[in-house]
Amino acid sequence: MSTFLFDQTIFGPVKSRRLGVSLGINLLPNDTKVCSFDCIYCECGWTPHKREKKAELPSRETVARLLRKKLEEMKSAGEAPDVLTFAGNGEPTLHPAFADIIDDTISIRNEYFPDARIAVLSNSTMLHKPKVVEALKKVDDNILKLDSAIPDTIQLLDCPLGRFHLVEVVNNMKKFEGKLTVQTMFIRGEFSGHQIDNTTEEELSAWLKLLAEISPERVMIYTIARDTPTQNLSKVTTDDLEKIATRVKDKLGIDVQVSG
Numbered sequence: 396m397s398t399f400l401f402d403q404t405i406f407g408p409v410k411s412r413r414l415g416v417s418l419g420i421n422l423l424p425n426d427t428k429v430c431s432f433d434c435i436y437c438e439c440g441w442t443p444h445k446r447e448k449k450a451e452l453p454s455r456e457t458v459a460r461l462l463r464k465k466l467e468e469m470k471s472a473g474e475a476p477d478v479l480t481f482a483g484n485g486e487p488t489l490h491p492a493f494a495d496i497i498d499d500t501i502s503i504r505n506e507y508f509p510d511a512r513i514a515v516l517s518n519s520t521m522l523h524k525p526k527v528v529e530a531l532k533k534v535d536d537n538i539l540k541l542d543s544a545i546p547d548t549i550q551l552l553d554c555p556l557g558r559f560h561l562v563e564v565v566n567n568m569k570k571f572e573g574k575l576t577v578q579t580m581f582i583r584g585e586f587s588g589h590q591i592d593n594t595t596e597e598e599l600s601a602w603l604k605l606l607a608e609i610s611p612e613r614v615m616i617y618t619i620a621r622d623t624p625t626q627n628l629s630k631v632t633t634d635d636l637e638k639i640a641t642r643v644k645d646k647l648g649i650d651v652q653v654s655g
Contacts, residue, residue: 401419417479424484428441432553437623454492475508494526537574541579541609545597551586583631586625603647615652617653
C-alpha cells in the first residue's frame with residue numbers, strides 16, 4: 396500500500412484527529428525514516444535496516460530557525476496552532492540534541508504562541524536516557540506508545556530493531572509519576588503468517604494491568620486511518636474502541652481519548 400514521508404522539518408499545520416490544529420516538527424531526515432521500531436502499520440513505511448550512507452538529521456540550529464520562521468508567518472497571518480507536535484519520519488527522541496531542541500521550542504513557543512501546547516509522539520524506546528525523560532517532563536503532552544502488554548505481540552506489531560524489554564519500558568514510564576499519556580494502536584489482521592488482534596480478552600486484561608501500574612493521566616486509543624506498509628491489516632471499529640475506553644474509565648478512572 397502507498398505510504399509517505401514528511402518532506403519538511405517543519406510541516407503543516409494540519410488538523411490532527413487527536414491534537415487539533417497541529418504544527419509538525421520532524422527531527423528526522425526528509426527523505427528517509429529513522430526509527431527504533433519497524434511497525435507494520437506505520438504510515439511512513441518500513442524502516443531501512445541498511446543504509447548506503449549515514450542518515451543526516453537536521454541540526455538544533457536549523458530546527459530553531461525554521462520553527463521561528465514558520466511561527467512568524469502564522470502570527471502575521473493570524474493563524475494560531477493548538478499544538479506543536481514532534482512527530483515525522485520516525486522516533487524524535489533518537490535525535491542527539493533532542494533535549495536542547497525541546498528547550499529551544501519552549502522558548503520560541505512562549506515568544507509567539509504561549510497558549511500553544513507542545514506534544515511529543517514517542518515509541519518509548521529511549522526512556523532509559525535521563526536527558527530524554529527530563530525533556531519529556533517539560534512538555535505539555537508526552538505521548539508514549541504501549542501497543543500491547545504481551546512481548547510477543549509487541550514483537551509482531553512494532554518489530555523493535557534493537558534491544559527491547561517491556562518490563563524496563565514500563566518501569567521507565569513510571570518515572571513520569573503519572574504525567575504522561577499512553578497511546579495504543581488497536582489493530583486486527585494477519586502478518587507474516589501470524590494472526591493479529593490486540594483487542595482479545597487476554598490482551599486487554601494484561602494491558603489494563605500495566606495501565607494500572609503506570610497510572611497515566613490520559614490514554615489515547617486509536618486504529619489505522621492511513622495506508623500501511625503491509626497488506627491484510629484492518630481497522631478496529633469505533634464501537635469496539637469505545638467499549639475498550641469504557642473499561643479503562645470504569646476500572647481505572649483514567650480519561651480516554653478515542654480516535655476511530
